[in-house]
Amino acid sequence: MTTLVEIRDLRKTYQTGSVRFEALRGISLDVEEGDFAAIMGQSGSGKSTLLHITGGLDQPTAGSVRVGGTMLQAMSERELALFRRAQVGFVFQFFNLIENLNVRANVELPALLKGGQSRRDIHRRCSFLLERLGIADQANKYPWELSGGQQQRVAIARALINQPALLLADEPTGNLDSASGEEVLNILRQFNQQGQTILMVTHAASAAAQADYIFFIRDGLLVDQMPGGDEKAIAQRLADLR
Numbered sequence: 417m418t419t420l421v422e423i424r425d426l427r428k429t430y431q432t433g434s435v436r437f438e439a440l441r442g443i444s445l446d447v448e449e450g451d452f453a454a455i456m457g458q459s460g461s462g463k464s465t466l467l468h469i470t471g472g473l474d475q476p477t478a479g480s481v482r483v484g485g486t487m488l489q490a491m492s493e494r495e496l497a498l499f500r501r502a503q504v505g506f507v508f509q510f511f512n513l514i515e516n517l518n519v520r521a522n523v524e525l526p527a528l529l530k531g532g533q534s535r536r537d538i539h540r541r542c543s544f545l546l547e548r549l550g551i552a553d554q555a556n557k558y559p560w561e562l563s564g565g566q567q568q569r570v571a572i573a574r575a576l577i578n579q580p581a582l583l584l585a586d587e588p589t590g591n592l593d594s595a596s597g598e599e600v601l602n603i604l605r606q607f608n609q610q611g612q613t614i615l616m617v618t619h620a621a622s623a624a625a626q627a628d629y630i631f632f633i634r635d636g637l638l639v640d641q642m643p644g645g646d647e648k649a650i651a652q653r654l655a656d657l658r
């Protein structure tokens with residue numbers, strides 16, 4: 417197996433005025449290529465901070481993140497921007513679609529920004545993804561015309577348009593009813609089965625159960641790890657963390 421994500425002794429201290437807060441206190445973990453990994457922990461435990469740093473959206477106070485052959489802490493801002501565009505896709509709890517762009521334009525935007533591909537190829541890849549996600553008939557609609565579940569599927573298409581090595585998802589079902597949440601998880605599962613590496617933050621045991629394995633975080637520290645599958649066992653482990 418090849419390690420895709422290698423996180424070593426990651427620390428993040430937020431400073432608000434004179435108040436320092438250690439959100440990450442030395443986390444090390446690996447995600448292998450092709451894995452579907454989940455991160456669980458209570459609200460405020462540092463999950464989003466960890467995910468953002470892994471995707472190059474934020475910088476750690478200390479420690480390192482390697483994704484593929486790239487050590488993020490060795491990169492310039494410009495290189496990081498290119499890394500974010502080409503190597504990672506992000507899916508967020510609140511979809512974060514651009515309201516005045518239709519579905520196709522939202523999905524194609526990261527590919528246009530990345531450049532190096534013809535409009536025709538981008539159009540084709542977008543159509544393929546919309547088809548795969550069951551929203552091909554929504555291509556000309558605007559985000560506000562869609563249900564939450566549909567918007568999240570658009571966000572997944574947008575995250576995958578540049579064929580990233582790593583898909584990062586922060587509470588992707590957190591704002592969805594259970595049926596739409598389940599659909600989104602099935603979709604993530606399917607992409608994973610076709611080789612997409614996924615790192616997903618969630619506090620729902622039903623979501624984490626879809627993952628191959630789960631990292632448990634408490635107060636900025638990695639405290640436990642277990643395989644996915646058994647929703648009840650996962651919920652119990654999470655409750656034990658409190």
Ligand SMILES: Nc1ncnc2c1ncn2[C@@H]1O[C@H](COP(=O)(O)OP(=O)(O)O)[C@@H](O)[C@H]1O
Nearest residue numbers: 430432437439458459460461462463464465466
């Ligand atoms: N930009 C910030 N400035 C100050 N504190 C922050 C900032 N972002 C997050 N925090 C704090 O760091 C802790 C971890 O936050 P976060 O990573 O969002 O946790 P989670 O995603 O697990 O809920 C929380 O206590 C939060 O209040």
Ligand SMILES: [Mg+2]
Nearest residue numbers: 463464465586
């Ligand atoms: Mg969070």
